Amino acid sequence: MSKKVFGFFNKQKEYEKEVLENGTAARYSGFYADSFKRLKKNKMAMFCAIVLILIILVAIFAPLLAPYDPTYQDYSAVLASPSLAHPFGTDEYGRDILSRIIYGSRVSISIGIVAQVVASLVGVTLGAVAGYYGGVVDSIISRIMEIFQAFPDLIFAMAIMTFMGKGVLNLFIALRLLTWVRTARMIRGSVMQLKEKEYIEASRANGASTFWIITKGLIPNCLSTIIVMVTLGIPNAIMYEASLSFLGIGIQPPTPSWGNMISAAQTFISYRPVYSIMPGIAIMITVIAFNIFGDGLRDALDPKLKS
Amino acid sequence: MLSYTAKRLLQTVIVLFGISLITFILLQVVPGDPVALMLEKRADPETIAKVRHELGLDLPLATQYLNFIKGAVHLDFGTSYFTKEVVSDALFRCFKVTVKLACMAFVFAAAIGIPSGIFSAVKRGKGVDTFVMILSIIGVSAPAFWVAIILQIIFGLKLAVLPISGFDSIASYILPSVALGARYAGNMARITRTSMLEVLGQDYIRTAKAKGVKKWGVIMKHGLKNALIPIVTLVGTDFGYMLTGSMLIEKVFSIPGIGKLAVDAMSNRDLPLLEGTVMYIAFIFVIVNLIVDLSYAFLDPRIRYGKGEA
Numbered sequence: 001m002s003k004k005v006f007g008f009f010n011k012q013k014e015y016e017k018e019v020l021e022n023g024t025a026a027r028y029s030g031f032y033a034d035s036f037k038r039l040k041k042n043k044m045a046m047f048c049a050i051v052l053i054l055i056i057l058v059a060i061f062a063p064l065l066a067p068y069d070p071t072y073q074d075y076s077a078v079l080a081s082p083s084l085a086h087p088f089g090t091d092e093y094g095r096d097i098l099s100r101i102i103y104g105s106r107v108s109i110s111i112g113i114v115a116q117v118v119a120s121l122v123g124v125t126l127g128a129v130a131g132y133y134g135g136v137v138d139s140i141i142s143r144i145m146e147i148f149q150a151f152p153d154l155i156f157a158m159a160i161m162t163f164m165g166k167g168v169l170n171l172f173i174a175l176r177l178l179t180w181v182r183t184a185r186m187i188r189g190s191v192m193q194l195k196e197k198e199y200i201e202a203s204r205a206n207g208a209s210t211f212w213i214i215t216k217g218l219i220p221n222c223l224s225t226i227i228v229m230v231t232l233g234i235p236n237a238i239m240y241e242a243s244l245s246f247l248g249i250g251i252q253p254p255t256p257s258w259g260n261m262i263s264a265a266q267t268f269i270s271y272r273p274v275y276s277i278m279p280g281i282a283i284m285i286t287v288i289a290f291n292i293f294g295d296g297l298r299d300a301l302d303p304k305l306k307s
Numbered sequence: 308m309l310s311y312t313a314k315r316l317l318q319t320v321i322v323l324f325g326i327s328l329i330t331f332i333l334l335q336v337v338p339g340d341p342v343a344l345m346l347e348k349r350a351d352p353e354t355i356a357k358v359r360h361e362l363g364l365d366l367p368l369a370t371q372y373l374n375f376i377k378g379a380v381h382l383d384f385g386t387s388y389f390t391k392e393v394v395s396d397a398l399f400r401c402f403k404v405t406v407k408l409a410c411m412a413f414v415f416a417a418a419i420g421i422p423s424g425i426f427s428a429v430k431r432g433k434g435v436d437t438f439v440m441i442l443s444i445i446g447v448s449a450p451a452f453w454v455a456i457i458l459q460i461i462f463g464l465k466l467a468v469l470p471i472s473g474f475d476s477i478a479s480y481i482l483p484s485v486a487l488g489a490r491y492a493g494n495m496a497r498i499t500r501t502s503m504l505e506v507l508g509q510d511y512i513r514t515a516k517a518k519g520v521k522k523w524g525v526i527m528k529h530g531l532k533n534a535l536i537p538i539v540t541l542v543g544t545d546f547g548y549m550l551t552g553s554m555l556i557e558k559v560f561s562i563p564g565i566g567k568l569a570v571d572a573m574s575n576r577d578l579p580l581l582e583g584t585v586m587y588i589a590f591i592f593v594i595v596n597l598i599v600d601l602s603y604a605f606l607d608p609r610i611r612y613g614k615g616e617a
Contacts, residue, residue, distance in 0.1 A: 147325035151592075153551070154552065158570070160333075262456065276456050280456070283449075284448050284453075
C-alpha cells in the first residue's frame with residue numbers, strides 16, 4: 001500500500017529494491033514509507049484525508065451529483081425553503097443552492113490547489129536561490145519578500161484585481177503574488193542550513209554544477225517542507241478566494257463560488273438564513289480538513305516537531 | 308540593541324520605498340483614464356487636458372513619483388477626485404473607526420485565546436484540551452465574514468439583543484469585534500498551547516516544581532514568562548492583520564472604516580484616495596511589524612546578538 005501511494009518517490013523505491021536484491025539483511029523502508037506509516041496512525045488526519053478525497057470527487061463529478069444545473073433559474077421557486085426537491089432551498093433567482101454549492105467546490109478546490117502549487121514553484125525557486133547564494137542576491141530577494149509581505153494582503157489582491165480586471169486568471173495571479181513569500185522564506189532558511197552540510201561540500205568538490213547542487217542536492221531534502229507548505233497553503237488560498245469573491249472582486253456570478261454565494265445571501269439573512277449558512281459550512285469543512293491533514297502530514301514527515 | 312534598532316529602521320525605510328514604488332506603478336497601469344471618469348462624458352478634450360495639467364498628471368512619471376513621495380512624507384495625498392475631501396482627513400476619519408474595531412477585536416481575541424491556550428496546555432490530553440482545540444480550529448477555519456453573518460442571524464435577528472449594523476454605540480461594536488477576533492482567538496490559543504507545552508517540558512520547570520513552588524506559580528511565573536516570545540510575535544502581527552482584515556467585517560456590518568474607504572476608492576478609480584489608503588495601511592502594517600520585531604529582540608537577547616534575520 002505504502003509503496004503504491006508514494007511510488008512517485010522513485011529514488012527511495014529503487015534504493016529499497018537494490019537493497020533487497022543484494023540480499024542485505026536490514027530492510028530499508030524509506031523515509032516516505034516511514035512517514036506514511038506514521039501518518040496512518042493519526043486517525044484524525046486520515047479521516048480528514050478521506051473527507052478531502054470526497055470533496056475532490058464531488059468537484060470532479062459535479063455534473064453527475066448536482067440535482068440541477070447551477071445556473072438554471074426557476075422563477076416559480078424563488079428563495080424557496082429547504083424541501084425534498086431543493087434540500088438547501090433556492091436563491092433569489094430560483095437556482096438550487098445544493099447544486100450551486102456542489103459546483104462551487106470546483107472553483108474553490110481548483111483555485112486553491114493551482115494557485116498554491118504555482119506559488120510554491122515561485123517560492124521554492126527564489127527561496128533556494130537566495131539561501132544558496134547569500135550575500136547580495138539574498139539581500140535583494142529578501143527585501144523583495146519583505147515588501148510583498150508588508151503589503152496588506154487583501155488590499156494588495158484587491159488592487160491587482162482592480163487594475164487587471166476581474167476574471168479567474170487574474171484571481172490566480174493575485175493569489176500567487178500573495179502566497180509565494182512564506183514558502184520562499186522557509187526554503188531559504190532550510191537551504192541556508194543544508195548548504196553547510198558535508199555532502200554538499202563533497203559534491204562541490206567533485207565538480208557538481210550549482211544547478212545540480214540546488215536541484216538534486218538541496219531541493220529534494222526540502223521536499224517534506226514543501227509538501228507541508230503546499231498542503232497548509234491551500235486552505236489559505238481557498239479563504240482568500242472566498243474573501244475576494246465575497247467582496248465582489250473575485251469569481252463573478254452566475255458562476256457559483258462559495259464566497260459570492262454568501263455575498264448574495266447576505267441580503268436575505270432575515271428571510272432565508274439557510275442560504276448564507278450552507279456555503280460557509282462548505283468552506284469551513286474544506287479548510288478544516290486541509291488544515292488537520294496538513295498538520296498530520298507535518299508531524300508524520302518531521303517527527304521531531306511532534307510534541 | 309541600538310545597532311539592531313538602527314538596522315531594522317533602515318530596512319523599514321527601504322520596504323516603505325518599495326511599497327510606494329509598487330503602489331505608484333500599479334496605479335499607472337490602471338485601465339481607464341481617471342480624469343475622463345471624473346468629468347464623465349460631457350468633457351471635451353480641452354477640459355480634460357486642463358484638468359490633467361491641474362492635477363499634475365501631464366508631468367513625466369519620475370516627477371509624478373517624486374511629488375507623490377514628497378506628499379506622502381508630509382501625509383499629504385491631495386484631495387479626492389470625487390468627494391473633494393482632503394485625503395488625509397478621510398483617512399483619519401475612517402481610520403479611527405477601524406482602529407477602534409481592531410482594538411476591541413484584539414482585546415476579545417487575547418482575553419479568550421491566551422487563557423484558554425494556557426489552560427489547555429496545563430490540562431493536556433483532557434477533555435478541556437480537546438474542547439479548546441476543536442473550538443480553535445473552527446475559529447481559524449471559518450471565514451470571518453461568514454462568522455459575522457451567523458452572529459447577525461443569531462444575536463441580531465433570532466435573539467434580537469444586539470444591533471446588526473451601524474457604529475455609534477458600544478453595543479454595535481460587539482458583534483463586529485467578535486467576528487473579527489474569532490479567528491485570532493483560535494490562533495492565539497493554538498500558539499499559546501504549543502509554546503507553553505514546550506516550556507513546561509524544560510528542566511527548570513521541574514526544578515521549580517521540585518523546590519516546592521505552587522503549581523500555578525510555576526505555570527504563570529516560570530512557564531508563561533518564557534512562553535511569551537512566540538506569543539508576542541504572533542499577537543503583534545495579528546494586530547496588523549486585524550487592521551487590514553476588518554475590510555470584510557466592515558462590509559457585513561456596513562461600518563465606514565478604512566476598508567470601506569479602500570473598496571470605494573477602487574471602484575471609483577479615485578487615485579489620490581487609493582494611493583493614500585494603500586500607503587497608509589501599508590505604513591501601519593510595517594510599523595506594527597517593526598514594533599513587534601523590536602520587542603521580540605528586547606525580550607530575547609539571542610536575536611539582537613545573533614546573525615539577525617535578514
